[in-house]
Each structure stands twice: as C-alpha cells, then as structure tokens.
Amino acid sequence: MTQERTGAATFKGDPITLIGPKLSAGDPAPDFVLSKNLLEEATLKDFSGKIKLISVVPSLDTGVCDAQTRRFNSEAAELGDEVVILTVSADLPFAQARWCGAAGIDRVITLSDYKTNAFGEAYGVLIKEFKLEMRSIFVIDKDDKITYVEYLGEMAEHPNYEAAISAVKSLL
Template sequence: MTQERTGAATFKGNPITLIGPELKVGDQAPDFTVSKNLLEDASLKDFAGKIKLISVVPSLDTGVCDAQTRRFNVEAADLGENVVVLTVSVDLPFAQERWCGAAGIDRVVTLSDYKTRSFGENYGVLIKEFQLDMRSIFVVDAEDKITYVEYLPEMTDSPNFEQAIAAVKALL
C-alpha cells in the first residue's frame, strides 16, 4: 500500500496529503519513469554519472514555478558539464516545450510525470488532492545518493535556491 502523509504540506494554508515516502539525505535516489516527450520516456539511469539537481514544480504555468525554473536555468550555466538540472512537473510534454520556448529555457531538462506519477509517488511529492507534484528540490550525486532535500511546507513558497546550489557545488 502506498504511504500517505496527511497534512505534510499546505496549499494557501489548507492541509494537503502527499503520497509516497519522505526521502532523506543519504537515501538512495528512487528510480522513476517520466516523459521527455510524447513518445520517449526517461528514468534516473538516463542521467547516470551526473550530479542531478531535481527541481519539482506543480505547473510551469504558475508564477512561482515559472520563477523557480528560470532561476535554475540561469544557475545551470555556472555548474559545468557534470551537472544536469531537471525540472519535473505533471504538465504535458507539449506544454513544457511551449513554455520553455517562450521563456528561453535552454539549460534545464523538463520532464513530465503526467502518465504514471511514478516520480511523485517514489519521491513522496504527489499531492493526493490535485494529482500534481509538490514543490521540492533534490540534489542527487553521481552515485545516485541524495545529498540535499527540500520539501516545501507551503505549495506557493519558493525554495531556498542558495542552499540547493551550494549542495550541488559541494559535489563538484
């Protein structure tokens, strides 16, 4: 049975339920299957040997998610070739591609959790009430160990960009 964490976070002050485990620093990063586009999937192994900054957003078409993804796109320029910045949302791949084109996003890889929600469930960020992934940040080293986790307590809050980037730089 899938674990449910009732009241693990809020949306505009109202409690929401997150499905899946609460991951911690030192845990092995769970695998996942997400969509790169309509016909092609991706999983954790597709980024093997790289440091992964995984930025999770409910939808790119909201202000906080937009700002979060733009910020990590800028930061990615200074992180080097051994780092990949992934943005995971439940937005359809078409919407992600459209949004990235309009926003000039060229360093972040957008991945869609719309088909199976396996990322959301495996990383403990699937919001039961909305079937969206909760805003969160994971830094995963080249051996797929989690070295940084930030589960946002409120869906509309921004993550701590400085701590996330520092966690990536500590692995370089």
C-alpha cells in the first residue's frame, strides 16, 4: 500500500498530500528509471561513482523552478567532474529540452518522471492533487546513500541552496 502524507506540504497555503515515504539522511537512495527523452532512460546506476545532487521541481515553466534550475546550473561549474546535478520533474522531455535550450542550461541533466511517477512515489515527493513533484533536494554520495534531504513545506518557496551545495562539497 502506498503511503500518503496528508498535509505534508502546502501550495499557496493550502494543504497538499505527498505520496511516498519521507526519506532521511542515511537512507539508501531508491533506484529510479526516468526519461531522458522518449527513447532513452536513466537510472541511479547510470550515475554510479558520482556525487549526485537531485533537484526536484514541480515544473520548469514556473518562476521558482526556473530560478532553482538556473542556480544549480551555475553552481555545477564550481563542483567539478565528481558531481552530477539532476533536475527531476513531471514535465514532458520535449518541454524540458525546449526550456533548457531557451535558458542556456548546459550543466544540469533534466530527467522526466512523466510516465509512471515512480520516482515521485519512491522519494516521497509525488503531489497527489496535481500529479506533479514537490520541490525538494537530495544529495546522494558515491555509494548511493542519501546524505542530505530538504523537503520544502511550501511549494512556492526556494530551497536552501547554500545548505545543498555545502552538503555536496562536504563529500568532495
């Protein structure tokens, strides 16, 4: 049975329900299968041996999600080759590619959970009411253990960028 966390977050002050467990630092990172495009998929194992910062956003076509992805794209250059930054949303891969091209995003890898929402359920970020994913950050070490988690309480707020980047740097 899928876990539902009623009132775990809000959207413009109204309670929303998140589907899936609330993960914590120390937990093993759940595996995932996400779409790179219509034909290619990516799994956690594809990033084996790397430090992973997973930035989860509801939709790249919104102001906070746009800013969040741009911020992590600019931070990526400073973090080096041992780190990969993934942005996950339920946006269609076409929309992600279009947005990245228009925004000049070239260091963040966008991945889509539009087919199954399985990532959202496994990471506890699937919003029941919208079938989008709640803004959150996961830092995963080279051994696929979660070392940092931030679940935002309000969908329209920014994550703590500095804390997430510090968590990545502590693993370098």
